[in-house]
Amino acid sequence: MEIKRLNDWGIFDNHPVFMVGPCSVETPEQLDNTVGELARLGFKIIRGGVWKPRTRPNSFEGLGSIALPWIQEVQSKYNVQFAIEVASPYHVEEALEHGIRVFWIGARSTVNPFTVQEIANSLKGIDVPVFVKNPVNPDLALWIGALERINQAGITRLGAIHRGFSNFNDKVYRNSPTWQIPLELKTRYPQIPLLNDPSHISGRRDLILPVSQMALDLNFDGFIIESHIDPDKAWSDSAQQLTPSDLAGLIQQLQTRIPSVDNPFLESQLEIIRGHIDEVDRELLEILSRRMKLVEKAGEYKKLNNVAIFQMERWKKVFESRPEWAKALQINPEFVKELFDIIHSESIRKQEEIMEVKNKGSHS
Structure with missing residues (x-):
């Protein structure tokens, strides 16, 4: 696969990289307050859920297109770029019309090659960064296949996101990290940037730091982390979101290891x-x-x-x-x-x- 190095994407300045923001865009006020505080702290790439595929009906599944103008406004106001999940060609089209230029494909979409191919077809001829989350179940071949489909559409700013895997036996994590699978992906395709999603792995604020540190120790390239101005009142996944200030404090605690020994x-x-x-x-x-x-x-x-x-x-x-x-x-x-x-x-x-x-x- 022909993949550009993360440094050549033109959107990330530091290493490790961070995409941070609320699980879901809820109201103009919540979005503005959260993004404003994150921007003040120096974050440039903001994540936010617009279309939220949920396990069961009647859960909050995102506001959809109504939230896109709000995103467009905060992007301009705070000079940030927004990243959202897309699950259909319609999502891609709507997001592009509102100036959103960073996408990720979610775990529930990755499991379906038909869905991934439809998204890939809609991306042909469009030069945007795209991340692919691992499938819900621990299937490396599905993950690789999804990355290949997006790459064959001409996307060279392509990355992977490790968000853990469903495991009903796991009593600690919301999604088991099963580290050997992303490491196998990194071994086979070292050119693909690999981010960690400690929010979805942890499911709890208190686990985000140790999961993030483990990812750094394993030489991941960065993180996608959920941050909300008032997490306890979040409309979705409140237990795993951090306030912007707590997020900044967590990042200060992370220890970056040297990749090799020079001595x-x-x-x-x-x-x-x-x-x-x-x-x-x-x-x-x-x-x-x-x-x-x-x-x-x-x-x-x-x-x-x-x-x-x-x-x-x-x-x-x-x-x-x-x-x-x-x-x-x-x-x-x-x-x-x-x-x-x-x-x-x-x-x-x-x-x-x-x-x-x-x-x-x-x-x-």
Whole structure:
């Protein structure tokens, strides 16, 4: 994909970059007061919801086109640029008519290639910055596909936004960060700017700082953060919005890490540690290989004795015991649960292969 560097977009001055503003545009007064305060604090790119796709009907779904003239007015008044979510060619057309020149595609749109393609078609020949949020579910291929569709429409000022993934088991975050997915995207496409959306990941003000710091530590390029002049009275997502002054205070607390070590001694020490990690990784794979060979033996036994592959009691024992072992070893039990979910899935797949061989043999 041909993508311009963030520094060449012509709209961002600093690193990391920030797009900040209210979850939703609610009234002319709320918008003016919020944008005025954010502009006073030095923010140049303001985000705001106009069309809000909601999970259930009767929720506030944004004011729609009625809010666009208000945005046009505050852009001029405070010399800022506005970024909004677009979910259809109609949204793109309406926004452009009102001088809005920065767009993002939301998580619910990213899951639908038809929707993304319609938006991409409407953007052909238009040189505007576009960000694509990750899909609601943890599907990297869908995210990449959406970015490719927008890029093929001629958009070269193209970025990605990591806003977390739906996970009904997560008791901490509104949307699980699942950091390995945006990092995989960054690994495959290092030229694509990657922003973090700690507001939607957190769902709570108190988590926005640690999530943001983690994103910085992982070398994200910037943030999109929700800020409202009076968050407790916000019409949508009040719990995850910050006042402009609290937002400024949060940014002051963020610590920017250096991307690499220039000191030769420190670099040599890191290389020694990395060498040890490589050795341990090989040992892990050797142990995993031994485990899978034992799984194959179990599969052969089940095949010979006509035993079902999935044994509920056995799986319950594994699923309950391994996190407990992890605790004793000071390893995150939630990580171990996810790890053994993956191992179990592969174990089932291997045993299914063995059973398929048996079934083919019985029909030959």
